Amino acid sequence: MLLKRWAQGLAVCLLAVAMLGAGDSGARFSRIGHQMVCACGCGQILLECNHVSCPSSGPMIDELHAQLASGSSDTMIFNAFAAKYGATVLAAPIRGGFDNVAWIAPFTVFLLATLGTGTLIYFWKRRSLMNPPPASATGLSSADNEAMRERIRRETEY
Amino acid sequence: MQLHPMPQFGSFMLLLGLALSVYTLLAGAFALWRFKTTNADDGSGRLGETARRAGIASFIALTGAAFALVWAAFTNDYSVSYILHHTNRALNPAYKFAALWSGQEGSLLLWAWLLTAYGFVLRLRHRVDVRLSAFASTILAGITVFFLLLLNFAAPPFAIQPGPLAADGFGLNPLLQYPEMVMHPPLLYLGYVGFSVPFAFALGALMMRYPGEKWIHITRRWTMVTWLFLTLGIFMGAHWAYSVLGWGGYWGWDPVENASLMPWLTGTAFLHSVMMQEKRGMMKSWNVWLIFSTFMLTILGTLLTRSGIVSSVHAFAQSDIGNWFYGFIIIVFAICLFTFFKQKDHLKSENKLESLVSRESSFLFNNLVLLAACFTVLWGTLFPILSEYVQGSKVTMGAPFYNRVNIPVGLFLLFLTGIGPLLAWRSTSLRSLRRNFILPSIAMAVAFVGLIIAGVRPWSAGDAMEATIFSLITFSLAAGVITAIAAEFLRGAFVVRTQTHKNLFASTVLLVRRNTRRYGGYLVHFGIVVLFIGIAGGAFNQSHEQEMGYGDSVTMGPYKLVCQSFTQESKPNYDTEYALLDVYRYGKKITQLAPEKRFYLASQTSSTMVALHSTLASDLYVIYEGKNPETDRPIIKVFLNPLMNWIWIGVAIVVFGTLLALVPSLTKNPRTRASLEPPLAETEVHHVA
Numbered sequence: 001m002l003l004k005r006w007a008q009g010l011a012v013c014l015l016a017v018a019m020l021g022a023g024d025s026g027a028r029f030s031r032i033g034h035q036m037v038c039a040c041g042c043g044q045i046l047l048e049c050n051h052v053s054c055p056s057s058g059p060m061i062d063e064l065h066a067q068l069a070s071g072s073s074d075t076m077i078f079n080a081f082a083a084k085y086g087a088t089v090l091a092a093p094i095r096g097g098f099d100n101v102a103w104i105a106p107f108t109v110f111l112l113a114t115l116g117t118g119t120l121i122y123f124w125k126r127r128s129l130m131n132p133p134p135a136s137a138t139g140l141s142s143a144d145n146e147a148m149r150e151r152i153r154r155e156t157e158y
Numbered sequence: 159m160q161l162h163p164m165p166q167f168g169s170f171m172l173l174l175g176l177a178l179s180v181y182t183l184l185a186g187a188f189a190l191w192r193f194k195t196t197n198a199d200d201g202s203g204r205l206g207e208t209a210r211r212a213g214i215a216s217f218i219a220l221t222g223a224a225f226a227l228v229w230a231a232f233t234n235d236y237s238v239s240y241i242l243h244h245t246n247r248a249l250n251p252a253y254k255f256a257a258l259w260s261g262q263e264g265s266l267l268l269w270a271w272l273l274t275a276y277g278f279v280l281r282l283r284h285r286v287d288v289r290l291s292a293f294a295s296t297i298l299a300g301i302t303v304f305f306l307l308l309l310n311f312a313a314p315p316f317a318i319q320p321g322p323l324a325a326d327g328f329g330l331n332p333l334l335q336y337p338e339m340v341m342h343p344p345l346l347y348l349g350y351v352g353f354s355v356p357f358a359f360a361l362g363a364l365m366m367r368y369p370g371e372k373w374i375h376i377t378r379r380w381t382m383v384t385w386l387f388l389t390l391g392i393f394m395g396a397h398w399a400y401s402v403l404g405w406g407g408y409w410g411w412d413p414v415e416n417a418s419l420m421p422w423l424t425g426t427a428f429l430h431s432v433m434m435q436e437k438r439g440m441m442k443s444w445n446v447w448l449i450f451s452t453f454m455l456t457i458l459g460t461l462l463t464r465s466g467i468v469s470s471v472h473a474f475a476q477s478d479i480g481n482w483f484y485g486f487i488i489i490v491f492a493i494c495l496f497t498f499f500k501q502k503d504h505l506k507s508e509n510k511l512e513s514l515v516s517r518e519s520s521f522l523f524n525n526l527v528l529l530a531a532c533f534t535v536l537w538g539t540l541f542p543i544l545s546e547y548v549q550g551s552k553v554t555m556g557a558p559f560y561n562r563v564n565i566p567v568g569l570f571l572l573f574l575t576g577i578g579p580l581l582a583w584r585s586t587s588l589r590s591l592r593r594n595f596i597l598p599s600i601a602m603a604v605a606f607v608g609l610i611i612a613g614v615r616p617w618s619a620g621d622a623m624e625a626t627i628f629s630l631i632t633f634s635l636a637a638g639v640i641t642a643i644a645a646e647f648l649r650g651a652f653v654v655r656t657q658t659h660k661n662l663f664a665s666t667v668l669l670v671r672r673n674t675r676r677y678g679g680y681l682v683h684f685g686i687v688v689l690f691i692g693i694a695g696g697a698f699n700q701s702h703e704q705e706m707g708y709g710d711s712v713t714m715g716p717y718k719l720v721c722q723s724f725t726q727e728s729k730p731n732y733d734t735e736y737a738l739l740d741v742y743r744y745g746k747k748i749t750q751l752a753p754e755k756r757f758y759l760a761s762q763t764s765s766t767m768v769a770l771h772s773t774l775a776s777d778l779y780v781i782y783e784g785k786n787p788e789t790d791r792p793i794i795k796v797f798l799n800p801l802m803n804w805i806w807i808g809v810a811i812v813v814f815g816t817l818l819a820l821v822p823s824l825t826k827n828p829r830t831r832a833s834l835e836p837p838l839a840e841t842e843v844h845h846v847a
Binding site: 034035037043044045048049086087088089090091092093097098099102103105106107109110113114117120121124125127128131 | 405406407410412509510511512513514519522523526529530533534537538541545548549551552553554555556557558559562563567
C-alpha cells in the first residue's frame with residue numbers, strides 16, 4: 001500500500017516536472033523558433049537571425065505567432081513550415097520516417113561500440129588470467145631484473 | 159604580349175616543386191625497394207640521399223611560389239586572377255598577406271608549402287632513424303605530388319586574368335578582414351597538414367616492418383605539436399565566429415567546422431591509445447588505423463570544404479576539384495588497406511588486461527567516446543546527402559541534433575578525463591581507488607548541492623530544463639575532476655617537499671619538471687574541464703533586441719546600456735555605421751561600447767563588428783544590426799553570455815599543458831635516473847603498499 005502511494009507520488013512529481021512550462025506560450029514560441037532555421041540562406045536559427053531587413057525571418061516569425069495563436073500542435077507547425085519552405089527549414093530531422101534514422105544511428109553505433117569494448121575487455125581479461133605474469137621479481141637474473149625495472153618505469157611514468 | 163615576371167616566377171616554382179617532389183617519390187621509392195630486395199647498399203643509399211635533398215629543395219621551390227603570390231598581393235598585381243578576386247588597393251597590408259589563404263588556389267598553395275615545410279624538418283632530422291625517415295619522406299613526397307598536381311593543373315594560383323588590366327581588385331571577403339583571420343587558417347592548416355607526418359611515419363613503419371615502438375617515440379612530438387596547432391586553429395576559428403558573425407555563438411556545427419573537429423577527435427584518441435602501445439605493446443592495429451583515419455579525415459575535411467557536396471556558410475572556397483580529392487582518398491585508403499593486410503602479422507599485439515579498473519580500460523573507453531563523437535559529427539555532416547538520396551529531399555542537421563546527441567557523450571568524456579589519470583596501469587587496488595576518489599566524490603556532491611542552493615534548479619528552469627540539467631551535471635563533474643587533478647599535484651608535491659625540504663610551490667615546480675609529460679597531461683585535462691565549464695555556461699545565455707534612439711536604455715542582467723549617439727563615417731576601405739552605448743553596472747558607468755556595421759566598398763558587402771565587454775563571469779555582447787528604415791534609428795541586439803571567457807582560458811591552459819608536456823623532463827638521462835631510484839625490491843614494496 002505504502003509502495004503504491006510512493007509510486008503514485010513519484011508519477012505525479014514526474015508529470016509535474018514534464019509539464020513545467022508547457023502552458024507558457026513565450027517559452028513554446030522560443031522552443032519552436034529555436035528548432036527552425038531562417039530560410040534566407042544564412043543558416044542561422046530562426047530566432048537568432050540577425051539580419052536587418054531579412055526577407056525571411058520576419059515573415060516566418062509572424063507566421064509562427066499565427067500558428068501558435070491558432071492552437072496548432074508542435075507537429076502541425078513543423079509540418080506546415082516544412083511544406084512551405086522545404087524540409088531544410090527544420091534545424092534537425094524531426095519529420096519521422098527516414099528522419100528517425102538520423103537519431104537512431106549514433107546511439108546504435110555507440111551502444112554496439114560499448115558492447116564491443118566490453119566484450120574486448122572480457123576476452124583480454126580472460127587471456128590475462130590464462131597467462132598470469134610472474135608472481136614476484138625475486139630470484140630473477142640481473143638482465144631480467146633490469147627488464148623488470150624498465151617495465152615498471154614505463155608503466156608508472158604516465 | 160605582356161610579360162608578368164612574378165606570376166611567371168611563381169608558376170615556374172610550382173612546376174619545379176612538382177618535378178622535385180616526383181623525383182623524391184620515385185627515387186626514394188626505388189632506393190628503398192633496391193635496399194629491401196638486395197639488402198645491401200649498392201648505390202641505393204646515394205640515390206636515397208638525392209631523393210632526400212630533392213625533397214628539401216621542393217620546400218625552397220614552394221617558398222618561392224608562396225613568396226611570389228604574397229608579392230603579387232602587396233604590389234597589387236591584378237594581372238593575376240587570384241589577386242584581382244581576393245584583394246584591393248585599400249586593403250590593410252596584414253590582410254593582403256592573409257590573401258594567401260583567402261581563396262581556393264591560395265589555400266591549396268599554403269597547404270602544399272606547409273607540407274614541404276614539415277618535410278623539410280623531417281628530412282633535416284633524418285639521422286633520428288635514417289631508414290624510417292626515408293620511408294616517411296617518400297610517403298610525404300607522394301602527398302606533396304598530389305597537391306602540386308592540383309596547383310599546376312586544376313587550381314593554378316598564378317592564372318592570368320584575361321582582358322585589360324583592372325584598376326582595382328574586388329577585395330577580400332569582409333568576414334575575413336579580422337585580426338584572427340590572419341592566424342586562424344594557417345594554424346588550422348598547420349594542424350591538418352601536420353597529421354601527414356605521423357601518418358607517413360606509421361605507414362612507413364608498417365611498410366618496413368619496423369621493429370619495436372621507437373617510431374611512436376619519434377612521432378610523439380610531431381603528433382602533439384600538430385594536435386596543438388589544430389586545437390589552436392579550431393578555437394581561434396570559434397573566437398572569430400563569436401567576434402565577427404554576430405549571432406552570439408561560437409560554434410554553429412557547420413560542415414566545415416565539423417571537418418576540423420573530426421580529425422581533432424581521432425587525433426586525440428590516437429594520442430591516448432598510442433600510450434597503450436608504448437607502455438604495454440597493445441592496440442597496434444588500432445593505433446595504425448587511428449592515425450590512418452585521422453589523415454584521411456583531414457583530406458575528407460578538405461573535400462567537404464572545396465567540393466560543395468554539403469551546404470556550408472564557408473562558401474568562399476568551393477569548386478569542382480572535389481573529384482581530385484575523391485580519387486586521392488580512394489588511393490590513400492587502398493594503399494593503407496593493402497599495406498595493413500600485407501603486414502598484418504607484424505602488428506600482432508599482446509592484448510591482455512589484468513583488471514577492468516585500470517588505465518588501459520579507461521583508455522579503451524576514452525577511445526570509444528571520442529570515436530563515437532567523431533562518428534556523430536561525420537554522420538550529421540553526411541546525413542543530408544543520404545537523406546537526399548533516400549527521400550529526395552535534403553534536411554538540416556543543426557545545433558539541436560548535435561547538442562542532443564553529443565552532450566551525453568561529452569559528459570562521459572568529462573567523467574573519463576577525471577578518473578582516467580587516477581587509475582594505475584594493469585590494476586588499481588581498492589585502497590588506491592578509495593584514496594584517489596573520496597575527495598573528488600565529496601567535491602562533486604558539494605558542488606551539486608551548492609549549485610542547487612545557488613539557484614541552478616532544472617525543475618524551475620521551464621523551457622531550459624534539459625540544458626540546466628546538463629549544466630548542473632557538468633559543473634558537478636568539473637568540481638570532482640578539478641579536485642582530483644589538484645589532489646594529484648598536491649600529493650606529489652608533498653612527497654617532493656619531504657624529500658627536498660623546499661616550500662610547496664618550489665616542490666610543485668620540481669615535481670612538474672621531473673615528469674613534464676605526466677603533469678603537462680594533467681594540465682591539459684584541467685584546461686578541458688575549464689573549457690567544459692565555459693560551454694555549460696551557454697545554458698544561461700540571455701538576449702534582447704531593441705531599437706535605440708538618443709538616451710534610450712536597455713537592461714540585461716546587472717548591466718544597463720544607454721544610447722549616447724549613433725552616426726556614420728567613411729573610411730578608405732569601407733563605410734561604417736555605429737552607436738555609442740554607455741554601460742552601467744549597478745548604477746556606475748564602467749565602459750562605453752561601440753557596436754558597428756561596416757559596408758565594404760570593393761566587395762559591396764556588409765559585416766558586423768561586435769562590441770564586447772568581457773569579464774570572468776559573463777560577456778556583454780552587443781551587435782549593431784542596422785537601422786530601422788522607417789524610424790532611422792539603430793536596432794541593437796544585446797546578449798549576456800555567462801562564463802564565455804572560461805572557454806578561451808581553458809584553451810590557453812590546454813596550450814600551456816601541451817607545451818609543458820613537450821619539454822623534456824629533468825631526469826632524462828637513464829643513468830642519472832637509475833642512480834636516483836631505490837632498489838627494485840623497494841620500488842615493488844611501494845607499489846604493493
